[in-house]
Amino acid sequence: MRTNKIQHDQLGKSAFTVAGLVLLFLYTVSFLAPLFWALFTSFKTELDFMRNTFGFPSKFILDNYIYVFDNLAAPVPRVGNIYIVEMFYNSICYTVLCTLTHTFTPFICAYAVAKFDFKFGKFIYGIVIVTLILPIIGNLASSIQVSKAVGFYDNLFGVAIMKGYFIGTNFLIYYASFKSLPNDFKEAAEIDGASQFQILTRVVTPLVKTTIGAVALLSFISYWNDYTTAMIYLPSRPTIAYGLYYFTHSSTNEASYVTVAIAACMLVTIPIFIVFLIFKNKLVGNMAVGGIKG
Amino acid sequence: MKNAFSRCLEKIKSACYSVSVAIHSAKRKIFKKSRPRTMSSRRRGELAFFIALVAYPLAQFAVFYIGVNINSVLLAFQHFDTGTAQFYFNGAGELFDNFASFLSDLRGNAARITATLNSVILYVCTLCIALPLNLVFSFFLYKKVPAYGFFRVVLFLPQIISALVVSLMFRYFVENALTTVIGFNLLTTKKTGFATIVFYNIWAGFGTQILIYTSAMTKIDDSLVEFGELEGISLLREFWQITLPLIFPTITIFLVAGIAGLFTNQAGLYNFYGGGARDDLQTLGYVFFVRIIRSDNASYAQYPYASAAGLLFTLVATPITLAVKYLLEKFVPSTE
Numbered sequence: 001m002r003t004n005k006i007q008h009d010q011l012g013k014s015a016f017t018v019a020g021l022v023l024l025f026l027y028t029v030s031f032l033a034p035l036f037w038a039l040f041t042s043f044k045t046e047l048d049f050m051r052n053t054f055g056f057p058s059k060f061i062l063d064n065y066i067y068v069f070d071n072l073a074a075p076v077p078r079v080g081n082i083y084i085v086e087m088f089y090n091s092i093c094y095t096v097l098c099t100l101t102h103t104f105t106p107f108i109c110a111y112a113v114a115k116f117d118f119k120f121g122k123f124i125y126g127i128v129i130v131t132l133i134l135p136i137i138g139n140l141a142s143s144i145q146v147s148k149a150v151g152f153y154d155n156l157f158g159v160a161i162m163k164g165y166f167i168g169t170n171f172l173i174y175y176a177s178f179k180s181l182p183n184d185f186k187e188a189a190e191i192d193g194a195s196q197f198q199i200l201t202r203v204v205t206p207l208v209k210t211t212i213g214a215v216a217l218l219s220f221i222s223y224w225n226d227y228t229t230a231m232i233y234l235p236s237r238p239t240i241a242y243g244l245y246y247f248t249h250s251s252t253n254e255a256s257y258v259t260v261a262i263a264a265c266m267l268v269t270i271p272i273f274i275v276f277l278i279f280k281n282k283l284v285g286n287m288a289v290g291g292i293k294g
Numbered sequence: 295m296k297n298a299f300s301r302c303l304e305k306i307k308s309a310c311y312s313v314s315v316a317i318h319s320a321k322r323k324i325f326k327k328s329r330p331r332t333m334s335s336r337r338r339g340e341l342a343f344f345i346a347l348v349a350y351p352l353a354q355f356a357v358f359y360i361g362v363n364i365n366s367v368l369l370a371f372q373h374f375d376t377g378t379a380q381f382y383f384n385g386a387g388e389l390f391d392n393f394a395s396f397l398s399d400l401r402g403n404a405a406r407i408t409a410t411l412n413s414v415i416l417y418v419c420t421l422c423i424a425l426p427l428n429l430v431f432s433f434f435l436y437k438k439v440p441a442y443g444f445f446r447v448v449l450f451l452p453q454i455i456s457a458l459v460v461s462l463m464f465r466y467f468v469e470n471a472l473t474t475v476i477g478f479n480l481l482t483t484k485k486t487g488f489a490t491i492v493f494y495n496i497w498a499g500f501g502t503q504i505l506i507y508t509s510a511m512t513k514i515d516d517s518l519v520e521f522g523e524l525e526g527i528s529l530l531r532e533f534w535q536i537t538l539p540l541i542f543p544t545i546t547i548f549l550v551a552g553i554a555g556l557f558t559n560q561a562g563l564y565n566f567y568g569g570g571a572r573d574d575l576q577t578l579g580y581v582f583f584v585r586i587i588r589s590d591n592a593s594y595a596q597y598p599y600a601s602a603a604g605l606l607f608t609l610v611a612t613p614i615t616l617a618v619k620y621l622l623e624k625f626v627p628s629t630e
Contacts (some may be wrong), residue, residue, distance in 0.1 A: 016530035020430050028433075028448045030497065034467040035451075041466075042325060043466060048630050112347035116340055124348060128609050131359065132547070135554030135611035137602015141586045141597035142366035143358070152356065166351035169506075169547075181612050190336075196343035218502070220455075225456030228564070242482050245458055251566040258466050267457040276454045280447065 043261040049259050064263035066135075072264055074238035074246045082238055091239040093156055094230065101164025101214045107164040109166040110174035111200060115186065120155050125175070133168045140232075147233060170215050177211045203285070213282045217275075224272045244268045337521060368600035373594040381598070392602035405573040406581070413577045417556040421549075424496045426455050428530055429545070431500070432507035446508075453501030460498050461565035481566075486577055498562070510541040521628050553615045555579075557607040557617050578607075 019238070042048055042064055044057040063175060073081040082090075113121040143155070152158025181204065181220075190198045205212070227241035248261045295456065314424045332386040334342070340623045370392055372381045384391055431449055435442050452460055470489065515536065517577045522532050538545075560579040571585045582603060585596040 012532055014528050016528070016533070021426070021436050022443055024431060024439070025435060027497075028445065028501075031448060031451060032465050034471075037467060037471060038310040038463045049470075053474050063377045072313050106353065109351040112344050116344045118341065118344055120348075121344070121420055124352070127355070132548055135557070135608060136363055137554055137557045137611065138582055138600055138606075139362050140583070143362045144586070145369070145597070146358065146362050146365055164354060165359065167359070172547075192546055195338060214298060221367060223538050225458070227456075227458060228587070235589065241456055241458065244456075245568075246566075248458075248462055255416055258470055259464065261570050262466060264463055269459050272456075274452060276450075280450075289360040 020202040038262045039266065042266050044259050046257045046259050051082055064257075064260050065267060067260055068247075068264045068267055070269075071246050072243050074243045076238065077235065078235045080134055082243075084240070084243070087238055087243045088238040090230075090234075090237045091224060091241065094159075094237065094239050096235070097156060098163050099216055099219040101160045103212060105164040106166045106170040106215075107167065107174055107212065109217050110171050111178055111204065114170075114175050114178035114215035115181075115183075127275065128167050128175075132169075132172075144232065152233075154234055154236055156237055162233075163229070170219075173211060173215060174208070176207050177280045183205055195214065210282060213279070217279050217282060218283060220270065221276065224275075240268055354597075360548055366545055366601045367605060369607045371600050372598045374597065376591050376593070376595060379594070380589060381594075387616075392598045393444070393606060396599060396603045396606065405576065408574055408578045408580050409581050411486050412488055412561075413559065413573070413579070416495060416559060416577060418560055419492050420495065420499070420555075424499055425548070427496070427546075428500065428503045429507060429538070430533075431619070432504045432511060433537055434556050435504065436511040436537075449500045450500075453496045457562060458500065458565045461494065461562045464494055464498070465566055484574055487572070491563070491575055495559075495561055506544060507541060510544040511537055514540050546619070549622065550615055550619045551619060557611060 037054070038053075040057055043060045043062070044052075045061055045063070046060075048058050069084055072084045072087070074087065076082050109124065113124050147153045147158070147162055150158070152162050185203050185207070186199055189203045194202070225241055227239065227245045230237065230239040230242040231245065244264055247264055328365060334457060368383075369381070371389055372383050373391070374381055385471060400410065401407075431445075435446055435449070439445065468480050469482075480486045518536055518540075519532070522536055529533070556578075558579045559577055560583050561575075561577045563577065563580045569576075571584075582600045586593050586600050
């Protein structure tokens with residue numbers, strides 16, 4: 001098996017390689033430097049931060065984190081403030097439900113379109129391409145209205161259903177991986193007397209499980225970090241991401257201290273970073289999308 | 295006993311058979327014209343399963359895509375009455391009022407003009423700087439440069455860490471740390487403010503595209519790459535003449551789908567400033583986002599205006615998108 005490894009004698013030979021590597025290096029530094037700066041800042045007292053903006057903390061303190069843990073809250077109408085533990089719980093519910101719908105809906109639809117030869121399937125594929133190309137802008141207001149009309153507003157399950165479109169890149173990713181599966185599997189299973197449902201669950205799903213995992217991980221990350229949905233559609237279920245937004249943009253309390261705000265940022269980022277580190281190797285190589293011709 | 299029973303069974307069977315034949319021939323007579331062919335039972339089973347699979351996705355799509363967009367069009371012709379807290383259709387004389395007020399804002403309102411200009415600048419910079427960088431970085435990851443595993447994680451970090459966190463850290467870093475070094479605040483100075491926002495958008499925009507480009511690159515046939523290596527071509531030529539043309543269909547998706555971003559990109563301003571970004575920093579996407587997100591009458595009153603603007607943007611963006619798609623497919627050589 002051949003790898004595409006760059007030849008070491010090729011390095012440094014052309015301006016292109018050098019320029020590319022330098023850019024890559026500069027970018028890495030420019031991204032990691034503020035990150036580490038923020039990490040150190042979160043362990044400083046406000047006074048230490050004022051005197052010594054760049055350096056190591058003169059004394060590592062956990063006070064900022066303790067303050068955030070006790071005070072990170074978001075207001076819920078008619079209930080009062082909701083605190084960090086409940087917001088984490090809301091975040092987990094919201095993220096898991098949305099990841100499920102956003103992974104499952106395109107999965108079944110792409111399977112139907114890719115593996116069954118019906119004219120209507122081509123029509124569905126057409127819908128995906130057209131909606132991908134058609135730039136529909138400014139329907140947020142209408143979307144809020146519709147969610148209220150069908151009773152999905154401020155309803156966790158409802159919002160998850162609302163977000164779980166089959167259209168979009170997830171469909172194309174699944175479609176590409178189903179198309180690359182040979183039909184022999186399906187036919188062999190049919191001859192052995194498997195039902196269509198069994199073929200899908202027992203034969204096909206295990207074959208594309210890496211793709212499902214990659215799609216699910218990406219959805220999980222983006223829903224964990226998404227605070228605008230909770231802000232707009234879920235007023236009584238604030239998630240931790242929304243809590244962070246509310247906390248860092250309220251000018252009243254000590255949240256206006258940079259050290260405290262950064263500690264809040266770190267606290268929210270750590271869980272998703274750990275999830276990513278555990279699963280990161282599942283992401284690569286499973287996300288191919290073909291063209292959009294047709 | 296057994297005989298009688300089996301004879302009885304025979305009779306029932308044959309009776310059933312003749313009934314079914316009768317029904318079948320009657321059916322054929324009735325449906326002869328409309329259904330000349332009948333499906334095999336296997337095919338019918340497939341159809342039933344196919345329908346079971348697509349029913350839910352299509353129902354969801356019908357309500358939350360088609361329904362939402364039809365409602366959005368209708369909304370553009372309505373107004374909100376704060377007294378009754380209800381939406382009403384505009385009368386015949388003022389049917390296009392929302393469109394008219396948006397168009398006059400676009401001409402006369404200085405903030406709206408700045409927002410339009412900013413959106414164009416941001417779009418062009420993303421296209422001319424961010425896209426090439428994404429491609430080059432993806433190529434180097436695909437060629438497995440030294441420490442590529444580390445670079446891969448770093449380039450994906452902007453997607454893992456929430457955009458809110460990245461933008462807050464960027465803002466605090468610029469406003470506190472960088473200001474002590476260069477002597478002025480890049481974000482609050484008018485001259486550099488929007489340029490800093492553009493830089494932020496490119497800097498924090500890596501991630502998904504790199505993931506998808508590198509995946510597409512690893513699907514390139516090894517024999518092509520090997521052939522190039524035997525010919526002794528440089529990395530630049532490999533990038534330009536083998537890799538780029540072969541993954542072009544994937545790039546096309548981002549180019550075509552990205553045009554709507556011209557009107558919808560908020561430039562991360564809501565993360566930076568909440569609802570209170572300065573006028574000289576705003577983009578069109580931000581302007582319309584902050585108008586409608588609150589749940590109060592002032593926000594509801596903006597729904598029709600925002601929907602009308604959205605409808606106009608869609609009408610402008612659609613032909614541009616189709617033209618770009620057409621041109622890309624026509625003038626870029628096929629990858630066969």
